[in-house]
Amino acid sequence: MSLIEHSELTSITLAQNRIASINTTTGQFAVNQLIISAGAWTGQLFRKLFPEMLGNAPKIAPVKGQMLLFDAKPETLRTMVLDGDQYLIPRRDGKILAGSTVEQDDFNKSTTTVARDRLTEFALKLLPALKNTPLIHHWAGLRPGTEHGVPYIDKHPEISNLSINAGHFRNGLVMGPASAQLMVDLILGRPSAVAPEPYQLCRPH
Ligand SMILES: Cc1cc2nc3c(=O)[nH]c(=O)nc-3n(C[C@H](O)[C@H](O)[C@H](O)COP(=O)(O)OP(=O)(O)OC[C@H]3O[C@@H](n4cnc5c(N)ncnc54)[C@H](O)[C@@H]3O)c2cc1C
Incomplete structure (x- = not known):
């Protein structure tokens, strides 16, 4: 695994409802799975990356x-x-x-x-x-x-390798480990100890 710091995600390349690559301020990278965890900037970033899905942007x-x-x-x-x-x-x-x-x-x-x-x-x-x-x-x-302080932790319904894990308001540090565990379980299709329903993209947050 490599961690690239101080690098801004600026755009993506979509092919057949899959993100093929991301463009960042440090270059272009091929993508297997993309999880948007951009904190308070998540809604803004989603709208920038997916202008054709403005109505689906997380309300953060x-x-x-x-x-x-x-x-x-x-x-x-x-x-x-x-x-x-x-x-x-x-x-x-x-x-x-x-x-x-x-x-x-x-x-x-x-x-x-x-x-x-x-x-x-x-x-x-x-x-x-x-x-x-x-x-x-x-x-x-x-x-x-978010309106009710409930985060979004879910796979996107239309783009097969896109997920969102954001919107933890005042509790992102304490909820971080369990949120990451749920996110991984959803991506790998495993049962999770944390019930996923409250955090689904389609739910009120
Ligand atoms: C004063 C204060 C006190 C708090 N106290 C607590 C507490 O006691 N306990 C607790 O659990 N929580 C606390 N929180 C809340 C906690 O800090 C947040 O819930 C948590 O930081 C959210 O984590 P995150 O990773 O989702 O977002 P962030 O920590 O905000 O990280 C998001 C990152 O995404 C980056 N980013 C944005 N856009 C892009 C882009 N286009 N490309 C690449 N990167 C991008 C940002 O630069 C940022 O580094 C507190 C918050 C504040 C402000």
């Missing part, structure tokens, strides 16, 4: 999340603390994550002072010991949002 939209990292000493906080949409999470090195915002802002990944102030206020209220702790990082990521 970017949902921005901003986070802060405090340079806390180990043992400052021993457990995760969840409060609605927000949380404090101690990392193994003691540093504490405070998150996160949930924002509709298209594909804009910039951070804002409003979010920094709101997350800082939340963190200090929950854990006053953070008062003099340096804030060392503030960043944003894009979650692949």
Whole structure:
């Protein structure tokens, strides 16, 4: 197996309802199976690759999340603390994550002072010991949002070697291994421990 990083998929070559090859910024590659797992960009990428199937594109939209990292000493906080949409999470090195915002802002990944102030206020209220702790990082990521937070994990009904595994919203890290297992089982035609129905392309997501 070879892993090619920093390479953008730009177009595909279709022959008799099969993807014969993909074109990328690092060249053209023959394809056996293509799985689109482009996170928040999946819907946009699908529409670009398959303009004749616009109506079938997965409905996945970017949902921005901003986070802060405090340079806390180990043992400052021993457990995760969840409060609605927000949380404090101690990392193994003691540093504490405070998150996160949930924002509709298209594909804009910039951070804002409003979010920094709101997350800082939340963190200090929950854990006053953070008062003099340096804030060392503030960043944003894009979650692949679907209407009900349910991902798409399925083979495409018309293109025989195309699959989609995307739209995991706030749970892509915890759902990653089981999603990959289900995807492989579907492609290889094996029974799966995970029921496939909720994730089928034709279902509401
Ligand atoms: C602040 C924040 C906190 C989160 N916390 C948690 C958490 O605690 N637990 C949890 O389970 N999940 C969490 N998530 C959600 C999790 O990060 C996502 O669900 C997960 O990253 C989705 O994985 P993915 O591989 O589908 O998409 P991504 O991780 O977004 O990866 C998609 C990749 O596809 C690439 N791509 C796009 N277009 C193309 C193209 N044309 N060609 C090639 N590559 C392309 C992108 O560059 C990107 O690298 C959090 C998200 C945020 C923003």
